[in-house]
Structures are given as C-alpha cells and as structure tokens.
Amino acid sequence: MNTVLITIASLTLMGFILAVVLYFVAQKFKVEEDPRIDDVEALMPGANCGGCGHAGCRSFAESVVKAPSIGNEFCPVGGNAVMKKVAAYLGQTVEEKKPEVAVVRCNGSFDNRERANYYDGYSSCKVMLSLYTGDTGCNFGCAGLGDCVDACKFDAIHMNSITGLPEVDDEKCTGCGSCVKACPQNLIELRSKGIKDRRVVVLCRNTDKGAVTRQVCRAGCIGCGRCVKVCPFEAITLENNLAYIDPEKCRLCRKCVEVCPTGAIHAFNFPPRVPVEVTMADALPLKND
Amino acid sequence: MEKTFRLGGIHPQDNKLTSEAPVEIFPILPKVYISMAQSLGAPATPVVTKGEKVKVGQVIGKPSAFISGFVHASVSGTVTDVVPMADLAGRKVMHVVIDVEGDEWLPEIDRSKTVIRAIKASREEIIEKIKNAGVVGLGGAGFPTWIKLSPPPGKKAEFLIINGSECEPYVTADDRSMREQPEEIFIGGEIMLKALGIAKGFVGIEDNKKAAIAKMKESAKHYPHFEVVVLKRKYPEGGEKQIINAITGRRVPSLGLPIDTGCVVQNVGTALAVYDAVQKNKPLVESVITVTGKCIAQQRNFVMRVGTSFAQILDAIGGLPVEAAKFISGGPMMGKAVANVNASVLKGTSAFLLLTEKETKREPESACIRCSKCVQVCPMGLEPYLLYKLSKNGRGIAELERNDIQDCIECGCCLYSCPAHIPLLDVIRIGKSTALKDIKSRAAKK
Numbered sequence: 001m002n003t004v005l006i007t008i009a010s011l012t013l014m015g016f017i018l019a020v021v022l023y024f025v026a027q028k029f030k031v032e033e034d035p036r037i038d039d040v041e042a043l044m045p046g047a048n049c050g051g052c053g054h055a056g057c058r059s060f061a062e063s064v065v066k067a068p069s070i071g072n073e074f075c076p077v078g079g080n081a082v083m084k085k086v087a088a089y090l091g092q093t094v095e096e097k098k099p100e101v102a103v104v105r106c107n108g109s110f111d112n113r114e115r116a117n118y119y120d121g122y123s124s125c126k127v128m129l130s131l132y133t134g135d136t137g138c139n140f141g142c143a144g145l146g147d148c149v150d151a152c153k154f155d156a157i158h159m160n161s162i163t164g165l166p167e168v169d170d171e172k173c174t175g176c177g178s179c180v181k182a183c184p185q186n187l188i189e190l191r192s193k194g195i196k197d198r199r200v201v202v203l204c205r206n207t208d209k210g211a212v213t214r215q216v217c218r219a220g221c222i223g224c225g226r227c228v229k230v231c232p233f234e235a236i237t238l239e240n241n242l243a244y245i246d247p248e249k250c251r252l253c254r255k256c257v258e259v260c261p262t263g264a265i266h267a268f269n270f271p272p273r274v275p276v277e278v279t280m281a282d283a284l285p286l287k288n289d
Numbered sequence: 290m291e292k293t294f295r296l297g298g299i300h301p302q303d304n305k306l307t308s309e310a311p312v313e314i315f316p317i318l319p320k321v322y323i324s325m326a327q328s329l330g331a332p333a334t335p336v337v338t339k340g341e342k343v344k345v346g347q348v349i350g351k352p353s354a355f356i357s358g359f360v361h362a363s364v365s366g367t368v369t370d371v372v373p374m375a376d377l378a379g380r381k382v383m384h385v386v387i388d389v390e391g392d393e394w395l396p397e398i399d400r401s402k403t404v405i406r407a408i409k410a411s412r413e414e415i416i417e418k419i420k421n422a423g424v425v426g427l428g429g430a431g432f433p434t435w436i437k438l439s440p441p442p443g444k445k446a447e448f449l450i451i452n453g454s455e456c457e458p459y460v461t462a463d464d465r466s467m468r469e470q471p472e473e474i475f476i477g478g479e480i481m482l483k484a485l486g487i488a489k490g491f492v493g494i495e496d497n498k499k500a501a502i503a504k505m506k507e508s509a510k511h512y513p514h515f516e517v518v519v520l521k522r523k524y525p526e527g528g529e530k531q532i533i534n535a536i537t538g539r540r541v542p543s544l545g546l547p548i549d550t551g552c553v554v555q556n557v558g559t560a561l562a563v564y565d566a567v568q569k570n571k572p573l574v575e576s577v578i579t580v581t582g583k584c585i586a587q588q589r590n591f592v593m594r595v596g597t598s599f600a601q602i603l604d605a606i607g608g609l610p611v612e613a614a615k616f617i618s619g620g621p622m623m624g625k626a627v628a629n630v631n632a633s634v635l636k637g638t639s640a641f642l643l644l645t646e647k648e649t650k651r652e653p654e655s656a657c658i659r660c661s662k663c664v665q666v667c668p669m670g671l672e673p674y675l676l677y678k679l680s681k682n683g684r685g686i687a688e689l690e691r692n693d694i695q696d697c698i699e700c701g702c703c704l705y706s707c708p709a710h711i712p713l714l715d716v717i718r719i720g721k722s723t724a725l726k727d728i729k730s731r732a733a734k735k
Contacts, residue, residue, distance in 0.1 A: 117628050120651060122712035126719050132628040133379030 036065045036090070043085050044078060049153045051076045051176025070094050077154075077174040098192040100175035102157065102168050104148070106187050107203035107219040107264060108141040109163035114216075119145075126184045137216030140206040142166070142187055151182035170197050170269070191247045198252055199268045200245055202227075207240035214262075221264040227256035291496055293521035294534040297668040299702045301524055301622065303497055307461040307581045307588040312469055314592055315578075316605070317389055321364050321596035322633040323349065324376060325383040328425040329432045330356030335385055341368045346395040346572050349385050358433045359423035360385075363574035363594040365393040377599070377618055377625060377632035384633070387596070399569040404472050408480055410567055415484045422566030423573050423636070427558030428452060428527065429623060431637040434559055438484045440548050447551035449490040450536055451478050451515075451560050453505070454526040456495060457620025460640040462577040463557040465590045467494070467501040470561060471508035475515060477560030480567050482514055485553060490515045491536050492557075495522045524622060525700040529554045531668055543696050558639075573636050582643030584610040598633045602641055614646035621648070622701050652710040663703035663713055669696045673703035673713045680720025689724045697721055 040061035048056035052075050054063055064070050070092055075082050080096050087094040113136040119128050125143035133139045144164045148157050156172035157179055159165070166179075170193070180188045187205055202221055206213045210222030223241030235249035236256060245256070245265070257265045326332035333350030337343060343362040350360030362385075370386040394400060410418060420435040440446050451474065455463040467474060478490050492509070494502050496519050506517045518536050525531055530541045532554060539550040547554055555563075558576060565571040578593045585606060593602075599616070603609055609616075617624040618638055634641075663673035676694050679685045694717065703713040 120649070122654075122715040124716075124719075127712070127715045130715075130718055130722065131378065131626070133375075135628075137375070137379070139379060139381065 034065050037061045039089060040065055040086055043082060043089065044075060045082065047077050047153055047174075047176070049077060049174075049176045049178055051174070051178060064090065076100065076176045079174075100190040101170055101173045101193045101197070101199075102175065102177070102179050102188050103191050103199065103201050103268075104142065104157075104166050104168060104188050105201065105203050105205050106140075106142040106165060106185075107266065108136065108138055108217050109165055109219070111163070112217050112219040113138055113141065129184050138206060138213075138220065140185060140187075140204075140208075141217065141220075143185060147182045147184065148179035148188060151178040153178060194247065194252070197269045199247070200250055200252055200254060200257060201266055201268065202243045202245055202264055203266045204242065204264045207242050209241055213241070219263050222262055224261060226259045226261065227265060230255045230259045291519050291521040292535045293523050294526065294531040294668060296534075296670045297666045297702060298523040298525065298531075299666050299705055300522070301458050301705065303522075304458045304581075304583075304621075305461050305464070305497065306459065306583070307579050307590050308464055308498070308500075310461075310465070310589045312465050312577055312590045312592055315594070315597065315602075317364055317392060317594060318597060318601045318605075319389050320369075320598075320601075321387050321389065321594060322374060322598055322631075323360060323363060323385045323387065323596035324374075324633060324635060325350045325360055325385070326376065327360050327423065327431065327595070327636045328356070328358040329430055330354060330358075332382055333357055333360045335371050335383055337362075337368045337371065337385060339368055339370060342366070343368060343387060344393050344395050345574060346398050356433060356436065358425055359421060359572070361423055361572040361574050362387060363596050364389045366390040375629045375632065377627045377629055379628050398571045400571070404476070405568040406472075406476060408476070408483055408567070410480075412484055412486065415480055415567055418567050418570075419484075419563055422562070422571070424559065424562045424566050425573065425636050426556055427562065427576060427637050427639070428529075428554075428556035429619065429637060429639065431635070434555065434563065437553055437555070438481060440485070440553070444548045445551060446485045446487050446548060446553050447489065448537065448553070449478060449481055449485060449487065450532055450552055450554045451490060451492040451557060452527055452529075452532050452554050453492055453494040453498075453501065453557040454520055454532055455498070455557075456522070456524045456526040456528075457622055457624070457639075458524075459581050459642055460579050460620045461581075461590060462579050462639050464498045464501050465579075466557055466561055466577055467498070468504050471504045472511075473564045474505075474557055474560045475508055475512040476568065477562070477564035478515060478555075479512065480563050481553070481555060481560065488514055492517045493520050493526075493532050493536050494518070495520050495526055497522045525668055525698070525702065528668065528698050528700060530698065543693050576636060576638070578634065578638055579640040579642075580606060581640060582610075582613065582645075583648070584612040584643055584645050586610075593634055595636055596633045598631055599627055599641065600630045602634075603630065610643060612645045613643040615644045615649040617642040617644060622705070623699070651712075654711055655709045657709055657711060660708060662706045662708060666702040666706045668700060668702060669693075669698060671697060673717060674711075676717045676720060677711065677713045680716045680723070686720075686724050686727050689720050690728070694721050694724050695728070 041058050044057035046057050052060050054060040064073050083094045115135045123145050125145045125147040128143050134143050142165050146159050148166050154172050156169045157166050160167050175190050204221035206220045213220040213222050221242050225238050227243050228236045228238050233249050233251050235246045237244050254267050257267050331354035334353045336351050337349045344365045347362045349362050366387045366389040369388050373381040374384040376382045416435050424434040425431045453463050453467050509515050509517050520535050529547050533552045562573045575592050575594050578591050580589050616627045618627050679689050701714050
C-alpha cells in the first residue's frame with residue numbers, strides 16, 4: 001500500500017515540476033508564426049493532394065500568406081470558390097479559372113488492341129514499363145495496371161474491367177493532376193471541363209506512322225489529317241502523325257468525330273443523336289471540298 | 290578453402306541440364322534480323338542500304354557515340370530492309386534485315402581451327418582490332434571491350450580476371466567454351482594482358498564445373514601468367530564486383546568501377562571473341578548460346594549467328610512446348626523475359642530458356658515480417674526492404690541516394706529470398722532510375 005502511495009506522490013510531483021519547466025521553455029523558445037497561415041489552412045479543402053504544386057494544404061497556405069500576392073497559385077480541388085475565400089481573407093483578388101478534368105487519352109481497349117503476351121509481375125504500370133513496352137504492340141498506350149487509380153485521392157478514376165482502361169468520374173474529379181504525374185505513358189491530360197462537361201478529344205498518343213499504328217490498334221490515330229481539314233475552327237493540329245484538339249478553340253461541332261476513320265476522336269457527355277433519315281441528297285459527294 | 294565473395298549471396302538450384310551437350314553449329318536460317326543496339330550505350334548507325342550485297346564480317350553499322358560499337362553482317366546475302374523493329378522488350382530499334390545467300394566470308398578472315406599462339410600485334414593494334422571487330426562484353430551487360438581495356442588516365446590495372454563463374458542457373462555456354470577451347474581462352478587472355486600492359490591474370494570458375502576446371506588447369510600449365518581459381522558456388526559470383534571480391538579480397542568502392550581496385554574483368558566468351566578478333570581477324574558475328582528448359586526434350590548448346598530470330602530457334606527445336614509458360618533470353622536470374630518472339634539474338638545473348646509455369650509463378654504478396662533475409666543475401670550490403678519502401682512512395686530521392694541505391698546490381702537475390710514474396714527488386718529498379726535521373730539533372734545544372 002505504501003509503495004502505491006509513494007509512486008503516485010512521486011509521479012505527481014515529477015509531472016508538476018516538468019510541466020512548469022516545459023511552460024517556461026515553451027515561452028522562451030516560442031516560434032512566431034503568422035496566425036493567418038492557420039486561418040488560410042482552415043479554408044483549404046484539406047486533401048493534401050499536392051495538386052497545387054506544394055507538399056500539402058499547409059504548405060500552400062504558407063506560400064500564399066508569405067508572398068506579396070496570390071499570383072498564379074491555385075487550388076484545383078477547391079476551385080474558384082476556395083480561391084475567392086482565400087483572396088477575400090487576404091484582401092486580394094484572383095482571376096477565375098476554368099475548372100479542369102482529367103482525360104485518359106487512350107482508346108486501346110481489349111477489343112481494340114491484340115494482346116501478344118501476358119504480364120504476371122508486380123502490378124504497377126511503372127514497373128511493367130521498366131521491363132518492356134507492354135502486352136500489346138502499341139508502345140504509347142495504356143498499360144492498364146492502374147497507377148493512376150492508386151494516385152487518385154478522390155476516388156475519381158477506376159479501371160473498367162471490360163475495356164481494361166481507366167475511366168474518370170467527372171463528378172468526382174477535381175483536376176488536381178495527381179494521375180497526370182502518375183501515368184508513365186503521359187496519357188492523362190487536364191482539359192477544361194467545357195460546357196455541360198462536353199468534350200471532344202483525340203484518344204490516342206501514338207506517334208508512329210499510320211500503317212504501324214493500324215497494325216497494333218484498331219482505334220489509334222493514324223495521322224490521316226481528315227479531322228484537320230474538316231475542322232471549321234482550326235482547333236486541330238497534326239504533329240508526329242498525331243492529331244490534337246485544342247480545347248480552347250474547339251466549339252464542339254463534332255465534325256471531326258464523324259470523319260475519323262478509326263474512331264480515335266471521342267465526344268464525351270453529348271446526348272445520343274437522333275437518327276436522321278438518309279436521302280439521296282446526303283449520299284452525293286460534297287462540292288469543292 | 291575455396292574462395293567466394295564475402296557479403297550475401299544465394300544458392301538457387303543449378304539446373305545445368307546442358308553441361309554435357311557439346312557445342313553444335315546452328316544452321317543458318319534464310320533470314321536474319323541484326324539489331325543495331327548490340328552493346329551498352331548508343332545504337333550503331335547503319336551503313337548499308339536496301340538491296341546491297343554483304344559478306345560475312347562486313348561492317349553494317351558504325352558506332353554513333355563513344356560508348357557504342359561496330360556491327361557486322363553475320364551472314365552473306367542481300368540487305369532487304371533497314372527498318373526500326375521491336376526488340377525483345379518491344380522497344381523500337383534499327384534492324385538490318387538480310388536475306389541469306391550462301392555463306393561467303395570476307396577473304397581476310399581466317400576460319401581454320403588451327404590455334405595461333407604467337408601474339409604479333411602491338412598494344413595499339415590490339416585495341417584497334419578489338420574495337421573494329423565490335424567485341425562487347427558477353428557476360429550480359431554488353432559493354433564495349435576496348436573501352437574496358439583502355440583504363441582512364443590516372444588509373445592502373447593490376448590484374449585481369451577472366452570470369453568463368455557462370456553463376457546463372459541453366460546457362461552452360463561458358464562451361465562448354467572452357468571445356469572445348471581452353472587454349473583459345475588463354476590466348477585471348479594473354480592478348481588482353483598485353484593490351485593492359487600487365488602480367489597477372491586469374492580465371493575464376495565455380496566448383497560446379499569440375500570438367501571445365503580440370504581442362505583449364507591443364508591448359509594453364511602453358512600459360513604461367515594465369516592462375517585458375519576455384520570458387521565456391523554462390524549466386525551472383527559472376528557479377529564483376531563479386532568476382533573481384535572473391536578472388537582478390539578487394540571491394541569496389543560505392544559508385545566506383547572495377548578499375549578502382551586495379552582489376553579488369555572479362556567474360557570467358559569475351560576472351561574467345563578477343564582471340565578471334567586479334568589472331569583470326571574475325572569480328573564478333575556468332576556466339577555460344579544454350580538452348581534449354583525443363584520442358585524441352587533436347588538440351589543443347591549452339592554456336593549461333595547474331596540476328597537469328599527467337600521464333601526461328603523455336604521452330605528449330607520443334608515449336609513451343611505445351612508446358613512452357615515463360616520465354617527468357619539469358620539466365621533465369623538476370624535474363625529478360627521475351628515479350629516479342631520476332632526479336633533476334635544479340636551478341637551478348639547467352640541462353641534461350643523456356644520456363645514452366647511452376648518455375649515462374651509468383652506467390653501472392655504478403656506483409657513484410659522484418660526477417661531481414663533480403664539484407665542478409667544482398668551481395669552489395671544494401672538494405673533492400675528500406676530501398677523498396679522509399680522507392681514505392683516515390684518520395685525521398687535524397688534518402689535513396691544516401692542509402693546507396695545506385696550500388697544495386699539488380700541481381701534479384703532479395704526478391705528470390707523474400708518469404709513474403711514482396712517484389713523488392715521490381716520497385717527498387719524504379720527508385721534507382723528515378724534517383725539516377727535526379728543525379729543527372731543536378732549534374733547538368735552544374
């Protein structure tokens with residue numbers, strides 16, 4: 001009984017003495033920090049995704065508080081709403097940015113690409129591509145092991161088991177860009193969300209010549225240039241046998257989707273077209289064009 | 290006491306099924322595909338055009354950089370194409386395609402079997418001949434041999450080590466070469482001693498090759514500069530750094546080269562190629578390749594022309610066996626899985642190996658139990674579990690460097706011994722390449 005009492009008494013005493021010591025030490029070595037950093041951090045989404053280019057939300061907050069102006073700093077997750085709040089708190093203004101969404105530019109599904117062999121190693125795109133160029137003949141396409149899925153902190157990207165390709169959930173995607181960094185094939189691009197989330201994208205990154213591309217994938221861009229000719233807004237450029245649609249110039253007319261011989265150009269989130277009756281006039285070739 | 294390297298190492302099953310099969314000459318097939326990337330470094334630039342007639346030994350590719358090499362026609366015939374084709378990993382590399390017509394060699398090449406013992410060439414001539422013959426290290430990495438034989442200024446070679454350890458399971462190409470051509474190997478060694486200006490050489494052979502040891506020891510009586518050292522069987526004894534440690538007891542410093550310990554290591558096959566190049570004017574157009582696997586009926590060793598495609602070899606052995614699950618170019622430990630059977634044999638290819646599903650199947654990964662097996666077996670004294678952890682989360686590149694990730698020789702001992710089947714090496718390799726990129730970009734900034 002005595003031992004118990006002595007223990008309690010001595011520990012209590014020690015605790016008290018140390019607490020006093022700690023109090024004075026904390027007073028003496030206090031780190032002065034701008035209290036605004038805490039406040040700005042509280043305004044942030046708190047995902048610590050690194051989409052802004054900083055290590056986390058606190059690091060972003062430190063950066064904007066210490067810098068004379070917010071400038072180009074932007075939180076893609078919180079978007080304009082959060083940036084406005086941060087700017088208002090700091091007494092500054094920010095430009096509105098268009099919301100962005102990740103797009104996987106590969107349409108090499110199981111149906112479109114023949115598999116030459118099967119990979120049975122560690123399930124990571126990076127590891128697989130360090131060993132060889134993938135199960136299909138295409139050296140540019142999706143490896144299909146889901147490094148982007150692992151990188152996404154918002155559960156916005158999933159592998160489709162039927163196509164073998166990752167699919168982005170537009171609702172959940174914040175445009176933070178984690179998947180863009182994770183993809184070793186550099187397939188994922190952040191594009192502005194567009195009106196009603198509608199987008200027209202070339203789903204291919206293959207820069208081989210058309211004939212080579214055609215051998216390995218049924219849905220690859222063969223660089224024929226038909227889309228470039230048909231585009232009324234000069235939004236499409238052709239470089240290294242690969243077409244690219246500039247989202248800023250694209251007006252979503254979808255003429256390119258119709259002319260693409262391989263179906264490499266894809267229109268997202270458009271309502272299904274009403275079937276039009278084909279008449280003789282439609283079947284006639286176009287004049288001078 | 291038999292010698293071996295000090296740190297780590299494992300004992301995979303030997304499986305030297307082909308050790309009793311004499312080296313046969315593989316038939317020349319109607320078409321060959323010669324890759325321009327035969328050595329480490331930059332691929333060669335093709336110097337022939339479509340429609341040109343070539344003879345065996347004619348130069349078809351010139352080096353495009355310092356670390357690069359000459360490539361020669363391995364058959365005679367007409368060049369039908371110079372195109373980028375996929376190599377065994379699917380990466381596009383320039384290939385010269387030749388339709389075979391007869392077997393006509395360049396007149397200066399001596400094809401007789403007579404052994405030429407006297408070394409007439411001077412030091413400079415030797416280096417020049419080795420360079421022009423496109424000799425590369427046949428131990429696996431394919432480093433141009435002439436660069437290794439010209440130590441950088443300020444560094445002095447003391448010993449030449451001829452590496453006959455062949456620690457890879459299944460492969461017996463070097464074993465057979467040592468049994469069948471011991472004299473030529475020693476003459477090749479003498480030539481390299483002359484090129485380096487030194488007088489002491491070792492031949493390291495693992496103790497599982499008794500016949501080769503006996504042959505080489507007998508032959509060594511006529512070559513007093515050389516000493517045959519019997520090594521205790523342990524993988525990866527054939528690694529440059531390991532064999533130096535086993536024979537001389539020296540350790541290559543971190544990020545250092547073998548020359549820092551005064552040693553130059555050359556493979557047995559390379560010694561043979563050097564002999565052919567200097568004494569017989571014969572460029573490196575063929576090498577000994579083991580064709581093996583538990584699922585193949587006939588285990589054989591062949592001397593094969595460079596550029597024979599894997600698909601052609603498969604046809605020659607009677608098609609793909611049913612039980613074959615994985616096709617590997619090289620040994621099972623460090624060889625590469627062949628993703629494209631239309632790829633062709635390179636100068637440095639040592640084996641054509643078919644593994645069964647039982648041999649290749651990976652067990653499901655489980656959690657690390659901190660048994661430190663990987664640390665015990667690492668021949669470089671690294672901590673694989675730590676490198677794995679740091680590489681996996683993609684951060685801590687500085688930490689990786691501090692833990693000497695660049696010293697990893699990718700031998701796979703950690704992966705082989707892990708009881709939790711964690712893909713240690715696969716992930717470490719990623720970390721290693723990321724860290725290397727970082728180091729290079731920093732060097733470029735300076």
